[in-house]
Amino acid sequence: MIAEKAVLGSMLKENYLILDSGLAVSQFADPVHKIIFQSMKELRAAGKTVDFVTLLTTFSPQDLGGANYVKDLMTYAHVEKFDDHLEAMLDVWREREKQNVLHVAALENWPIDRVMSELDAIHDNRVSDHSKISDLLMDVYEDPFVEKEIVDGAHAVIGKLDEMTNGFQDGELTIVAARPSMGKSDVMLHIAKHAGWQGRLPIIFSLEMSDTSLRDRLLASTGRFSRLRMRDPYRMLSGSQKGNWVKTIGRLAETNIQFFDRSRQTVAEMRMKVRKMIHEYPGRKPFILIDYLTLIHSEDTSSTKHLEVSQITKELKGMAREFDCPVVTLAQLSRAVEQRHDKRPLMSDLRESGSIEEDADVIIFLYRDAYYTKDDNDNIMELIVSKNRNGPVGTAYAAYNKYTGEVVGIGTNS
Incomplete structure (x- = not known):
């Protein structure tokens, strides 16, 4: 019952979890927990805040287990671990339902195919993944005859990249990989701000760089301010640059970029934070960006690094599908690149490349010849899909x- 208490306590702390969980009252085992959850759903449906006070003043405290019991639920709250507690609770429910099905099947002598069908239905009661071909075909029946709006992905505003990908697509995992100092973070910020200007909600998980550093990089690239001058804007920016400063701040504020810069975050923590942002900005679809892959913390410390990365990339792909939004993750390349005459990256240069190559929908390598030749007149960046x-x-x-971090697609008006 501890998992049920943790689920209810987290819901009291963050009300959006009441509906997001997809739970039914029947999935709770404890009769008191069933009443508490039903009461929570009724308050939420009425548009009211669900907390200790509203529960006890709206419903009978005795039915809810008493004031102290409801208050005690808060001590079990752990929003970052909500998915784990929810899954533990559902595991108990599934086992309970399985035993019930087997008992009834034995009493009524069910055929084996019905038993298997009932057991399969129990496996995941939160989301139905069943579709009939007739329903799917009806969705596209009129497509050749009726003009429909073509939904593009979120564009990077880099000409040929957008042509190849049609923008970053919902439900897809994109890996942007390069050696250090190639401009990965600047490309990520370029993608984020353009996604924001296109009406998305960019959510950046920066596991290495602080939110203030990313803010300054955005100001420099958007306002075309030298990063060296950004160290002391009062003394080093020109009069015209200072005039552009407020305009740049206003332009960036329109992006609604959200930063989470704590190190060692897990994918589960990221999911919880994304859910919260979705409820705070209901009119904007999220666009998740992570800097960078191998800094994501894995809770399974017993496995090898390869297995850790494999599990993380699968979780990132799952997150993209769960929220039906793009997930873009930066990644480092191995030093093997430096040993070759042609230093353009290959798939094998990805660290733990097997799992990344398998799970990613799109892999983009960044390459700048000028990094190796030291030619200051060469400003070309290659984005190799x-x-x-x-x-x-x-x-x-x-x-x-490289002085401002600005990225401009060649042959576009970006």
């Missing part, structure tokens, strides 16, 4: 200003 599950591969080009 090496994997594209639903489109072509190829190379897009952008102009990259």
